[in-house]
Amino acid sequence: MPPAKRILQPGPDQSRRKAGVRAAGKAPLKVAPSPSAIDLGVLNQHLGYFARRMQIWIFQDFIKKLSSIDISPAQFSVLVVIGANEGLSQAELAGTLGIERARLVRMLHLLEKRGLTQRLPSSDDGRRHALRLTRAGQTTLRRAQALAAQHEETLKPKLGAERYRLLLDAMRAF
Amino acid sequence: MPPAKRILQPGPDQSRRKAGVRAAGKAPLKVAPSPSAIDLGVLNQHLGYFARRMQIWIFQDFIKKLSSIDISPAQFSVLVVIGANEGLSQAELAGTLGIERARLVRMLHLLEKRGLTQRLPSSDDGRRHALRLTRAGQTTLRRAQALAAQHEETLKPKLGAERYRLLLDAMRAF
DNA sequence: TATTGTTATACTCTATAACTATA
DNA sequence: TATAGTTATAGAGTATAACAATA
Numbered sequence: 001m002p003p004a005k006r007i008l009q010p011g012p013d014q015s016r017r018k019a020g021v022r023a024a025g026k027a028p029l030k031v032a033p034s035p036s037a038i039d040l041g042v043l044n045q046h047l048g049y050f051a052r053r054m055q056i057w058i059f060q061d062f063i064k065k066l067s068s069i070d071i072s073p074a075q076f077s078v079l080v081v082i083g084a085n086e087g088l089s090q091a092e093l094a095g096t097l098g099i100e101r102a103r104l105v106r107m108l109h110l111l112e113k114r115g116l117t118q119r120l121p122s123s124d125d126g127r128r129h130a131l132r133l134t135r136a137g138q139t140t141l142r143r144a145q146a147l148a149a150q151h152e153e154t155l156k157p158k159l160g161a162e163r164y165r166l167l168l169d170a171m172r173a174f
Numbered sequence: 175m176p177p178a179k180r181i182l183q184p185g186p187d188q189s190r191r192k193a194g195v196r197a198a199g200k201a202p203l204k205v206a207p208s209p210s211a212i213d214l215g216v217l218n219q220h221l222g223y224f225a226r227r228m229q230i231w232i233f234q235d236f237i238k239k240l241s242s243i244d245i246s247p248a249q250f251s252v253l254v255v256i257g258a259n260e261g262l263s264q265a266e267l268a269g270t271l272g273i274e275r276a277r278l279v280r281m282l283h284l285l286e287k288r289g290l291t292q293r294l295p296s297s298d299d300g301r302r303h304a305l306r307l308t309r310a311g312q313t314t315l316r317r318a319q320a321l322a323a324q325h326e327e328t329l330k331p332k333l334g335a336e337r338y339r340l341l342l343d344a345m346r347a348f
Numbered sequence: 349t350a351t352t353g354t355t356a357t358a359c360t361c362t363a364t365a366a367c368t369a370t371a
Numbered sequence: 372t373a374t375a376g377t378t379a380t381a382g383a384g385t386a387t388a389a390c391a392a393t394a
Contacts, residue, residue, distance in 0.1 A: 004216060010377080013287060025272070035339060037256040038255065038259050038270045038302075039259055040255065040270070041253070041254040041257060041258030042254055042258075042260070042319055043251055043254050043255070045326065045340060045342075046322065046326060047235060047329050047338070047345075048229070048232040048236055048247060048325075048328065049251065050248070050342065050346060050348070051225065051228055051229040051232055051345060052233070053272065053345070053348050054225055054229075054345045054347075055222070055225040055226050055228075055229045056272070057227055058217070058221060058222040058348075059226070062222055070261035070361095072318060073222060073226070074239060074361090077223065078215055080214070080215040080216055080217050081212065081213070081214065083212070083215060083241050084211050084215030084216075084231060085213055086211040086213065089376095090375070090376065091368095091374080091375060091377075092212060095212070096212045098227065098230070099361095100361085100362065100363070100364095101375080101376070101377085102363085102364085102377075102378080102379090102393090103223060103361070103362075103363095104376095105376065105377060105378085107242040107278040109179070109336075111322070115299060119376095125370080125371075125374095125375085126369075126370050126371080126375095127369070127370045127371070127375040128370095128374095128376085129375080129376075129377070143285055144393065145216055148216070148220065149265070151222075152219065152220060152221065152383060155221050158347055158348075159344060160348050163343075163344040163347075164221070165339070166219055166337070166340050166341075166344060166346075167221060167341065167344050168219075168224065169337075170337040170340075170341050171221075171224035171225060171228045172224060173228075173332055173333050173337075174227050174228040174231040174232075206377095214388070246382090246383095248383095249369080263352075263353090264352070264353065265353080272386090273384095273385095274385065274386070274387090275352080275353070275354085276353090276354075276355080276356090276385095276386085276387085277384070277385075278353095279353065279354060280354085293353095299352085299393080299394075300349095300352095300394080301350095301351065301352040301353070301393045301394070302352065302353085302393095302394075303352085303353075316352060320384050
């Protein structure tokens, strides 16, 4: 497929050129903080900044620890909830995990293609699918939970046992 | 642009059909947990699950609170760090915030187009750009910080003052 | 050779809208 | 008419690779 029309920042960097022109009339700045001296400013007082950094760190460790079975955090959450609630519908699953219904469709396509989940017809409502794990899905879930538990164990020493418990408790407010 | 070739799940849902066939040989499940009764299973013991939910909640509130000036969390962090470290380079900024260098280029294009930031030539290294806020950028940053502070204030009662402090402290471990 | 800023590309995720089949 | 599952599409964000200019 030819790149027809670039979606993001289509043109040749006019803004960059403009900055250069503008800069020509000013004295170039000389100070550039050394890498270690960069100031986070007011970000230091924002929960969201640290929440994002922490979440990324945790997910990256999770992905690494489960790379041998190729299960992402989102896939893990889907397998766990199906495993604990056999027969639930896609809408219920999506609502529980905060995943878009449309997104879940494609995740389930993939998990089904890998032989881990099934969509069975619901007995009492022709619109719904009753979700369940296959035998292979149950096995994969058990392995995933073991690896995820190892991942979780790396977080405790990183935080200290007490702060770990405090965090787990405090974050339930959301 | 014609949809040439679908990237995700190209074919007509074969997996779905397959599931239907498979299901035909089995008794349909009857139990579907009521929405309130859905069990999170082992997710209840995973920091990452709650970290992600919290981060999404916080960002959504942040976006809402700053919607009047149309500044995203990522844009806010960029403005704050440039404001606190005038003259720093794009690589330093990207490294500090954990943003890809390539991604930052497009963010700065946009911020520059909005007249909030500038890229000046660095005096001692021809490869680098020295980043700074324009006057308008400084004004926008001040407004953004005021609105972000309001956002932050909604988090404290939600958590309680003590747990808020504990969280902010504990998450610095990452 | 290595680094800075940049372009290009692909993939993931989010967000909607619209369609179908059922209710 | 409303809901469940689905398709399609656009937009962010992430991840890489490659390139030109500069060191």
